[in-house]
Amino acid sequence: MHAEGSLTEFRAEIRSWLEQNCPQEMRDGRITDDAICWGGKNWVFSSDAQRLWLERAAARGLTVPRWPSEYGGAGLSRAEEKIFLEEMERINARPPLKSFGISMLGPALLHFGTPEQKGHYLPQIARGEIRWCQGYSEPGAGSDLASVQTRGEDKGDHWLVNGQKIWTSYADKADWIFALVRTDRDAPKHKGISFLLIDMEDPGVTTRPIRLISGASPFCETFFDNVQVPKDRIVGEENRGWDVAKYLLTHEREMISSGGTGLSGGRALGAVMAQMAGEPSLQDPTLRAAAIRCELDALATGLTIERYKDMAEAGNGVGDASAMLKYVGTELNKRRHELIMSACGSDALEWDGPAGSRAADWLRTKANSIEGGTSEVMLTIVARRILGLPGA
Amino acid sequence: MHAEGSLTEFRAEIRSWLEQNCPQEMRDGRITDDAICWGGKNWVFSSDAQRLWLERAAARGLTVPRWPSEYGGAGLSRAEEKIFLEEMERINARPPLKSFGISMLGPALLHFGTPEQKGHYLPQIARGEIRWCQGYSEPGAGSDLASVQTRGEDKGDHWLVNGQKIWTSYADKADWIFALVRTDRDAPKHKGISFLLIDMEDPGVTTRPIRLISGASPFCETFFDNVQVPKDRIVGEENRGWDVAKYLLTHEREMISSGGTGLSGGRALGAVMAQMAGEPSLQDPTLRAAAIRCELDALATGLTIERYKDMAEAGNGVGDASAMLKYVGTELNKRRHELIMSACGSDALEWDGPAGSRAADWLRTKANSIEGGTSEVMLTIVARRILGLPGA
């Protein structure tokens, strides 16, 4: 941990680095999925600036600021990372890279991976060279993620994988998938699963996009037909993949939860709504009262995410409380988009009109409280594991 | 059923009767528990007008307008009853008599009673000569009303009753109690209960008031110590008392549910709140928005109670839907009193101040969603019996 003085120094240093290295075009504050570089073998940069920004940030370790430098990170402390993010926000910089490798697989590899796996995969993730997707859910399993039917037969030097995954976001664009596979059919539900890394170019892997009520979606179905997965592509122990999955779910929940809050310095929902509606301020008293309540909740939820990150840093960990963050954040985000739709009125009801994307954004939020564990599952986790309420 | 024309005649007739018979003092619109005559052996009339009003109404059958005239009623149809109530409201008349005999035991006796029981008890109830209380709940049983421990041993010509009841409203003022007693300890929970009528003056019956968070309350605990109950004081068959209890609970729920709504012609909540607060209109936009929503819900709930009464009249019965009416009405009443407390601000926080009764009223509403079956039990009834959702 830096002392107060050296944090001030760090801020000056990072500010100056950003000034020199973040291309002007990347300072437009756009943080939606379509504006950001996701990396991967087939990535087509939208501009030279986007390529340059990724290369410079990766070289400085700032695509994964908290990771150790040996794996391509900048080795920042939590306090330094906060400063980095504040300075990024100050100049409205886009993140240089976004990926499930950074937000999900990376933390799991850092925790469960072999030295060889860490040395091989992490730097590639940090440089945006491979793009990952996740293979958890299966058709018909819904919230019961441990209900894994995809089979991995032990064939000596490899597993032979057959089955199907659903809700694999961006599988059609990913290079690799991390997937839960049943490797022991006789063991109890949670004890026979392994966590495998599979190259999407391996023979027998196919994928197909899913159309959602919000229109085209990043979600896919992915099929495995006699796919051969070498034995060194397992994370954690054989048949203990559920431990890895649980660990990783925690990170996913934290990521989804923050969708609903924005930064505390961000713009107020009420102002956003009024502007979208083309009004000087919200005219409808009912809507205004709801917007104020949502604003209160958003500010307090943002503070809660920060507080839990600080606790995690202090070594207390977030653990099961990630279920709370996920529940609160996603329900808030749904409310927020309901209010935005109300404020925009009929403007937001035309697919092809100037505000047509509002409706797609709104519908998309309905998945927030389903993906990565439903709100109901989150509440059960809180009730059972945190509050210690008894099972039925 | 009257045709339209004869209903008009009926209205004229009842209006004229009310004009001649309802004492001026009884036209002040007061309908709270303390203003109304509850009858019974020990009743002390608050005024000659109160006595006169009871006597005249009873003579005309209008304390129980829907009951057959042979049992002291006026034999009115549902449509006629509506007209009677409208005409009562028009002149702000107090009801002449209120009692659990009318609202609860009476309907059960009409349905399950022997001719002797009907002929004996119903006219006394209609004339306000005996006051009843109910003995359902027992300590520790809570929502599980069938968890009856009070025992009735068969002693040939009588049952010997021992045990304890709780939440027996006004037991300290009642003449008789109708109580659930376990008469077969080996039968399944719901199959060994009988529904007995017990004279509170019988040796071995004692009662004690319960103090609530809202202060003094109508609730009591009632104890039975070797009470001898003659065999002809059972309603329905031996060990089938649960059928009677269920029937009666339906009536109780309907009664509690209407607490939250008031008549559709009544004053708007928002206006009531503003007046209580001493403001020309509600100043706080948040509070005003909540008051409007509550008003919408109250109007719609009032219409729903009317609709279900009409359906019951048309022979479709209310049945399990009484659980819906109870749930909706009581939750609404709680919201309403929360809003009234907010509107009154610090005025309502002083026990001894001019608005001190507001706090007691508010606290009292918290019992609405517990007594007569909790909201949770009501929701389960709706889910299982109306929606047909499966058990665990």
Place this chain on the structure above:
Amino acid sequence: MLADSARGFLDDAAPVSALRHLRDAGRTHDPDLWQRICGMGWAGVLIPEDAGGSDMGHAAAGMLAHEMGRTLVNSPFLSSAVIAATALRQVADARAMDAMAAIAAGRTTYALAIDETHKFAPEATAMTAGRSGNGFRLSGTKRFVIDGGFADRILVLARAAEGLTLFDLPADRAGMDRTALNLIDGRDAARITFGNVEATGDDVLGQVGDAMAVLKPALEAGQAALAAEMSGLAAGAFDMTVGYLKERKQFGRPIGSFQALQHRAAHLWCEIEVTASAVLNAGRVLDGNPGEAALAVSLAKARATSTAQLAVMEGVQMHGGIGMTDEYDMGFYMKRARVGAEWLGDYGYHAEQVAALRGI
């Protein structure tokens, strides 16, 4: 009885899949379906028998709208058979009787052009109807004209020197520029720009400067029927959800056996029942005491809006991932609920109407 036969007809002629086919074909209106509906006599439900209608009244119209809401029927029933028919009926001169006869027979469809901003606010109408000789020239833009992309005639609200005035114009009148737009629920809505459109005194429905005498009853009829449609929508989404709760198994049991979902489903059913009372009451009051219907109508529309939104939100959430897929019908209910929420005044608008009428 009416409800049963309506449901039987619609299950056959216009299940939710019909809306899907229409949308997938890139269309927003199905003239054949509308002819079949007219064949059932529904277009004349509010039209006098002299004009070929069945004159069954607003309670019956609400019942039909409720059933159409259940399966998300895409038709100009509200625009033509409820709103336009009620407006024309307020005038009921020879021309209006002819127009009603044309609606009842399915020969003419109408749309109401009233909104000018993103919200419903008829009193704030800015579109002008300036005097020009014996007639008028209309200038301005109307938005969110439901069924306006294909309707034969348009009812247009504009501001004349004498006050708000309602015009009944053919949709092909020179100077009217229509842009049809796809709404998120697959329905048709148009933006219509009026560039000095000429209108005569004959085009005025009712009196110049007194649009509300004609429009207020028409709006109330439309709002009540829309509330009924939304209560039907809520019931349809709810039935689908309860069916799913019974059939879908997770963690080894039907998900409908989980108490938390049971209580939420039960709460939702209670909301639907309470809203149904408000909707039925609105129809009854419009039939029995039309001059005093404003409170009943706004109560119904406000409650129906809230209830339908709760029903579709719970519907999607309880269906889990499958509810989010376009293959599943729940998304259609969600989108239609949102459009219904906005049309003819949103929750906040009607809440304020109730507040004003109840002195809050």
Place this chain on the structure above:
Amino acid sequence: MLADSARGFLDDAAPVSALRHLRDAGRTHDPDLWQRICGMGWAGVLIPEDAGGSDMGHAAAGMLAHEMGRTLVNSPFLSSAVIAATALRQVADARAMDAMAAIAAGRTTYALAIDETHKFAPEATAMTAGRSGNGFRLSGTKRFVIDGGFADRILVLARAAEGLTLFDLPADRAGMDRTALNLIDGRDAARITFGNVEATGDDVLGQVGDAMAVLKPALEAGQAALAAEMSGLAAGAFDMTVGYLKERKQFGRPIGSFQALQHRAAHLWCEIEVTASAVLNAGRVLDGNPGEAALAVSLAKARATSTAQLAVMEGVQMHGGIGMTDEYDMGFYMKRARVGAEWLGDYGYHAEQVAALRGI
């Protein structure tokens, strides 16, 4: 550590049963308990070391208030040690330092007389402070003066010709007529009538006409500590409820195993956690950046009000009949939550503050 020792002390010295005994004895204040609390040094938590305080700051004061909220401690901590101490500290002249020393040592208690109607609205103060020679004459009535029935000194807000002015008066100043009232939560509150009460320039705290320079920080400190107290109250009620859910059996199982109650308890816990963040943040901002604390403070008070009310409503409902009995403590939590909701600005007041600061 501070929290643990505070909890240990309070479990012994001031459990909820202490409030019950006080109430049953017909009393609204326990001077012995207050002396013990002062002995712990808590009265000096916001007072400079020079004046005998520990100067631990607002985060620490909030922590203590949180723990006192857990067991519903009835004491003048907020009135004296938070609000009055913060007001005096803004002035910090010799007299103010003496006054702070007297608070820290437990020799003097204070109350804040600010409300004049049923709602908190300091800017609308009507009480007058007319000039009279070199001094003032105060006329008007103050209501809902928490701890005002026994406090030694009263801070009074009045309107002078120059603007709002804060006076620091002994409670026995001639012309002040105090009526002590029992609040529903067992606390003391007074109505105080000022009939031409004489005050000198020395009685003014801060500058004439500039009360807010002194009062605004004091109010913010009080609101933040009250929010902390209410978050503690919510946590106390919640713990009692979860304990009951685990222990109480019905239909043959612990009621805490019913999923609907589990989800409601879990939701409530989430609300409590989110509110805790807002409360902690308010203390931190008051310590670190006191000039910019308005948003953080109003956020904390608004959230704490909502959360405490949810916690007590769920607490009573989940306890069933027993929760309604006076023998059980849940009712005390419910009553205190209601008083805390109103004091120093209710939800609506603070929601509007946030709206103004965030441009809504």
